[in-house]
Amino acid sequence: TFGQRLNALFANFRSVDEAFFDDVEEMLIEADVGYETAMKIADELRDEVKLRNVKKPEAVSQAIVEKLVDLYGQEGQAEDNQLHFAPQGELTVFLFVGVNGAGKTTSIGKFAHQLEKAGKKVLLAAGDTFRAGAIEQLQEWGRRDNVPVVASAAGSDPASVVYDAVKRAKEEQFDILLVDTAGRLQNNVNLMKELEKVKRIITREVPAAPQEVLLVLDATTGQNALVQAKQFKQTTDVTGIVLTKLDGSAKGGIVLAVRTELHLPVKMVGLGEQMNDLQLFDPNRFVYGLFKD
């Protein structure tokens, strides 16, 4: 079990002393949870240990797991980390946003594959008309997934591509439309405004949409992810996070802070570049990952 694996991890500590907690702090900082969150967690663990009066690390590890999963869940009691779809027979639209190179296009490619396999009628919108090769990249994913892609020429207005895609999705009764957007840094005011406009157009055409605005976050990102989440949430009302590149050496600990401060749950995780490398988020597994080597 998860607890046993963590036990093994903590086995090299003989006693639960300050050095032990220092190490826990360091492990958390190394996982990018951030200094404050790390201190907060370590303090809560100290209290917990005192409360249960445990002396052996093996006993404390279970407390740690429970505490961390708790802490992750705590902020999210009112929210659910499910993906929301429109009722049967109506169009669902998911909008993917995020900084440059985070994994938006790839995540759409992987997700479309899952939906298509599940028997949904899926349409993709090539809303990144700016980056070199972005349209061709999404079209290649469309071919792999066997899913059509609405695109127009490079350099054209992204809002109008998205408008065309929504129109086609409605006319041809697609179940779900996944909208790709160009990467942009959150401090770029003009590009953030452009994104706002794209979202507005979707809502104008389909009042209940987008059902999800997914912020794609690269797990390798450090503390800046918090600023990203704040800004994108402000402009596009983000509903959840796709945490990508968790197959690498980074642990993505910053989403703990994103959850605590912004109440944004992780909904999916990216674990590679292939079609099947997208999964629903599992908090237990994530917490364990924070401590793996």
Add this chain to the structure above:
Amino acid sequence: MAFEGLTERLQGALSKLRRKGKITETDVNQAMREIRLALLEADVNFKVVKDFIKVVKERAIGAEVLDSLSPAQQIVKIVDEELTKMMGETAVPLNKSPHIPTIIMMVGLQGAGKTTTAGKLAKYLIQNEKARPLMIAADVYRPAAIEQLKTVGKQVDAQVFEMGTDVNPVEIVRQGLAQAALQKNDYVLIDTAGRLQIDEALMQELADINELAHPNEILLTVDAMTGQAAVDVAEGFNSRLDVTGVVLTKLDGDTRGGAALSIRAVTGKPIKFTGQGEKLDQLDIFYPDRMSSRILGMGDMLSLIEKA
């Protein structure tokens, strides 16, 4: 802008010292705690931070500092000196081959900015040296990677060599280099696929290309927003390839950019360029001395030292 947040925090810690007339060891410890926090919040790797603080502290509580007439000034100076040491002192130019072509290979994690930076470098070389670079499309994995490089090549007026996606990247590089020799291109830029430093098979592929091409410059491209993992990534690539330089991209964002400090500290390899935007002219030469004074807010810092 990048680094600004770090600047603020460091200045805050140091200006508290300045306000004190006499400085005790407790004051130093307090300041070091704040500096530690500032660096960690900027994503400097925690091991790097630990070493940095240790050195600064040792020097700062050395008798000659605390007993000096202006201890605060001394400590600010120590922090500045150690930071500059950590960043490297002067700009390191691009390595050049004594005979053409100079071969530059771009490597790094997925999405770091390799392809874009290859285009920026081609443009830079064409503009500044009237160079005739050949770009080799050695990424056969990412969908439309070749299309992307060809579009970038068109934008900067550089030729792109490609063989589609069914040929082994090592073979593509071999034939690309042959073509460059034939055409007497003065620069060759190799765009490789993004990969994880823990991906054994793909790291071996890079090692093979390295073996074949003997690049004059292997540029590790790193996203400035990278967190604690920057160190593992840099060590991973460097141990397999003996990286010659680093490009720090996406510095047009508001990241505190601590990854820059970490990478330099653990690999000792110079940061040569920074990416300041998506457009192909948004590439800057990196001046470490300027950067460390920027991090410390040197304009303000000099006045701080004077007032101290």
